Amino acid sequence: MAYAALEDLNERAGEDEIRQIADRDRDGAPDPAVIEAAVTHADNIVNGYLGARFKLPLPTIPDLVRTWAVSIARYYLHGNMPPEYVATDYKDAITQLKDAARGLISLPDIAGNEPAKSGGTSLVAEGPGFFNDRTMRGW
Numbered sequence: 001m002a003y004a005a006l007e008d009l010n011e012r013a014g015e016d017e018i019r020q021i022a023d024r025d026r027d028g029a030p031d032p033a034v035i036e037a038a039v040t041h042a043d044n045i046v047n048g049y050l051g052a053r054f055k056l057p058l059p060t061i062p063d064l065v066r067t068w069a070v071s072i073a074r075y076y077l078h079g080n081m082p083p084e085y086v087a088t089d090y091k092d093a094i095t096q097l098k099d100a101a102r103g104l105i106s107l108p109d110i111a112g113n114e115p116a117k118s119g120g121t122s123l124v125a126e127g128p129g130f131f132n133d134r135t136m137r138g139w
Contacts, residue, residue, distance in 0.1 A: 002039050003046055003061050003069035006030060009077075012070045023078040036078070042072035049097035054107065061110050068093040 009018050022030035022038070035094065044128050047056055075082050075090035083088070099105045 001057065001061070001067050003043050004039050004073055006032075006035050008070050009035070009074060012067075013074055018074075018077070023077075024095060035073075036115060037074075038073040038076045039069065041076050043067040045072050045094075046097060049094075049101045050107075058107075060108075063105065064096075064105075068097055090129040 005019070015085070018030050018035075022034045022046055024034055024071050027037070046065060050056065050065070070088040071086075071093040075086055078086055100107065
């Protein structure tokens with residue numbers, strides 16, 4: 001299942017922009033093969049980063065993952081000369097993917113809940129204190 005689709009690209013960038021950058025045969029409509037190639041490329045990049053931390057395929061597609069995939073696909077649709085704002089979105093998506101792979105960004109689980117934060121384990125030992133009147137004499 002792809003993380004993004006033509007509808008997602010149109011929603012983010014607008015139909016006019018997507019038509020301009022994905023209509024290679026000049027028939028006035030985005031070419032499905034061009035969209036599919038960009039979306040597949042974006043999926044591969046997303047999976048490359050998320051696969052380091054999460055089991056793939058993801059059971060559901062969180063909105064954040066869809067946003068990353070749209071930004072990456074849009075960047076590649078623009079080719080060699082993306083506008084600065086498109087390049088910035090792409091760089092931000094890659095940075096956030098790296099953060100997700102390192103565990104700095106969490107993704108919702110299947111039910112849409114944020115993962116519980118691990119509190120870790122605390123060990124407590126009782127016994128005579130190391131610092132007492134006798135050991136601190138002279139300080």
